[in-house]
Amino acid sequence: MxxxxxxxxxxxxxxxxxxxxxxxxxxxxxxxxxxxxxxxxxxxxxxxxxxxxxxxxxxxxxxxxxxxxxxxxxxxxxxxxxxxxxxxISMIFQDPQTSLNPLMKIEDQLVETILAHEDIPSNDAKKRAIDLLEEMGIEDAASRMQAYPHQFSGGMRQRVVIALALCTNxxxxxxxxxxxxxxxxxxxxxxxxxxxxxxxxxxxxxxxxxxxxxxxxxxxxxxxxxxxxxxxxxxxxxxxxxxxxxxxxxxxxAVPPLDRKITRFRVPEEDDGLAASGPGKGDAAEAWLLEGVRQQAVGLSLQNITVEFPGTRTSIWHKPKPFVALDDISFDVQPGSVMGIVGESGSGKSTLAKTLTGLITPSSGGMTLGGSPLPGGKTRSRHHPSRQLIQMVFQDPFSSLNSRHRIGTILAEPLWLYGLVNDSDERRDLCIDMLSLVGMDPDAIDKYPHQFSGGQRQRIAVARALLARPTILICDEPTSALDVSIQAQLLNLLKDLQAAFGLTVLFISHNLSVVRQMADDIVVLRNGRIQEKGASEQVFETPEADYTKKLLSLTPVMPHDWSL
Structure with a gap:
């Protein structure tokens, strides 16, 4: 063909x-x-x-x-x-949200595509569109076609994109x-x-x-x-x-195994110039991170955290029911350990991260950081110590790094924001040394984010988080968009940094193979509720919740017998 x-x-x-x-x-x-x-x-x-x-x-x-x-x-x-x-020939792109027109209903986009290639009445095009959505597994397709892309989940949007690709056979x-x-x-x-x-x-x-x-x-x-x-x-x-x-x-x-835990990820030789491990270089940055009592590992505790979002009001007489994103969440993160947070899209993983960083205010419940109460959201002032001590590495480094600023300006921001280094020359020297610590070339400091690969940008994001001298590092899907070799490099770096500086880490991911290699303990979320929690190896070897067993069974793995 x-x-x-x-x-x-x-x-x-x-x-x-x-x-x-x-x-x-x-x-x-x-x-x-x-x-x-x-x-x-x-x-x-x-x-x-x-x-x-x-x-x-x-x-x-x-x-x-x-x-x-x-x-x-x-x-x-x-x-x-x-x-x-x-x-x-049709194409299915990576991000369905950007492939669909946010201002057009699903029906209009499907019918428009069909009519562009087929000389048929619009009613016939609409019927074909309904049949396609039903074939894609979308229930009640006739009514769902009246929705806009943002009213679908990520998986449902991808089904619509596949329907668009198929509508002309x-x-x-x-x-x-x-x-x-x-x-x-x-x-x-x-x-x-x-x-x-x-x-x-x-x-x-x-x-x-x-x-x-x-x-x-x-x-x-x-x-x-x-x-x-x-x-x-x-x-x-x-x-x-x-x-x-x-x-x-x-x-x-370089592919992390699901059936066992390994100490390090193997990285293909002749990589793109990134170091396979971070610490060992950047002595000044390492010494700076280790100094001070604030660098002692601290634990994190959540007690009965509930987060609710307002529902959609359909009329002035209708009182909407709030949407519960997190429902009575309680768990403890031991000092210096890695807690893995796993679950499907919409399970509440990112909402949990935003609650811990103070971007979302919980409806009820409490949090403590190192035994001290941790205010939530609007009640946490900008100058509260936790703003510095809890840092986050986001999923997409290209979006989280300011594309108009040079790397030096991006890295120096936490230093002057938290009053950690006042002299501009000292800030620049420390930023250069921090780049070396995370395996980047020092001349990166004068470049812009777009001049780096995805893995290099994520290393820069890690360096920025470390320059705040955090004790809690939250990693929200940090490797989901990276290929296996770059993923292996970055995960080795995170392992080294966590061990060297005693960081307490929350590692959020839908990749169970990666979570098994990184986490000491695991919390499994579904629809905002905890389905299972415990030691990592215990959860993977003898899962108790049916939902955990389902997630493990759906994870793609390398077959042991290719003849099957």
Whole structure:
């Protein structure tokens, strides 16, 4: 159905052409799911963009053949290519929230797409849209079509995006990281849907992802890429079960196991220049962090925390029922330990983090930090010590770092905000040393966030949090958007920092394999309530709650016997 031969993609620059993809070849049959894996910058998304004709300017195809059936994709003019996109080739992007128009109802977006490629009455287009949503597993599709994208959950929005991709019966769908930001339950639903569409409709899929567990679970064939080149390709069981290339083996080793706990994550050799571990460099920053009594590890305790949000008022006579985001949450975090918080989207994980940092005021309950009462939300003044002692590393470092400021300005902010270092030259020297401590090159201090990869930006976010001299570090999905090798580097760094400085860490994630390696204790949340809590190994080895067992069963893992 699709044949790509010797594809080369280049991007001109003032220093000469940069080769993003070099001599890439692959083929896909009807109903085949072909996985495209590799680290960030491997060229995976560039291959997909070249096939569908959405290469960012000034990028161009320097060489190669692209054949969709008997159609030469490179021979099409822009009008023919425009007509083919969405009709014979569709694309599912990583973030469904940005793929859907927030000002249009779901019905309007589906019908508009159908009418753009089909000469049929609008009523027939609407009926097809309803049938598609029902096929995607959306109940009461006729009424749900009147909703806007923000009224759907992340998994439901992804189903709508898949329906959009399918509404013209395409031959090929390119899915670019379709499950990266989804929890294991929703991810399982989306992957089952993709598998069913490939089997029943015989739609071919290119599944671009850095999650090798997902590839092992669903892909028929796989291609491993690095630095724009094809490293290894073939049947999934052959490539992942018996890898021939050293890099493929290293990539497999970097995947954290679910069935056992390891001391360190293995990092592929010849990485992007980041250090595999942080401490050991940046002596001045390390000494500065360790000095002072505030750096002694402290515990955290929550007693019967409840968080409610106002409900939606439908009329002036209707009194809305409040939405309970957290319901009677109680647990203790031991000083110097790592507490893992897991659960599906909407379980209350991020609400819990925002409550601890004072961004949300609990409706009832209490919190203590090191035995002292911890005010909540609006009752916690800006100058309260906890504002400094509790720091957070967010999921998306590109959003949490000010894109208009240089790294030096971003890092120096907590130093002058909390009055930790008053001299500007001393602040700069300390920021440079802190960059070295987290495995970054000192010259990064004069650059902007967009000049770094996702893993490097997350290291900068960790450095900024450490410069506040925290005792509590909250990590909210810090590795969900990173590939396995960069994830391994960052998790090793967090392990080293936690051990070196005795930090008390709350590690929030939907990746159970990662949580097992990082956490000493675990709290499992569902719909704002605790389903299970206890020592990490106890929860993973002998889970008591049915919900915990369900999450573990849905987590993609490497099969032990590829013949199955």
């Amino acid at each position: 699709l044949r790509v031969e010797h594809l080369t993609v280049k991007f001109p620059s003032r220093f000469g052409d940069v080769t993003a993809v070099e001599d890439m070849s692959l083929s896909i049959a009807p109903g085949e799911i072909h996985g495209l894996v590799g680290e960030s910058g491997a060229g995976k998304s560039t291959v997909g963009a070249a096939i569908i004709g959405l290469l960012q300017q000034p990028g161009y195809i320097a060489n190669g053949d692209l054949m969709l059936g008997d159609t030469d994709l490179r021979a099409l003019d822009r009008f023919e290519a425009h007509a083919l996109r969405g009709k014979r 395409p031959e090929l769908i390119i899915a670019d990281e379709p499950t990266t930001a989804l929890d294991v339950a929703v991810q399982s639903q989306v992957l089952d849907l993709i598998r069913r569409l490939a089997d029943i409709r015989k739609v071919g899929f290119i599944l671009i992802t850095h999650d090798i567990g997902v590839i092992a679970q669903i892909a028929d064939t796989v291609t491993v890429m690095r630095y724009g080149k094809l490293i290894e390709s073939g049947a999934t069981a052959q490539v992942l079960g018996h890898p021939k290339h050293a890099y493929t083996k290293q990539l497999m080793d």
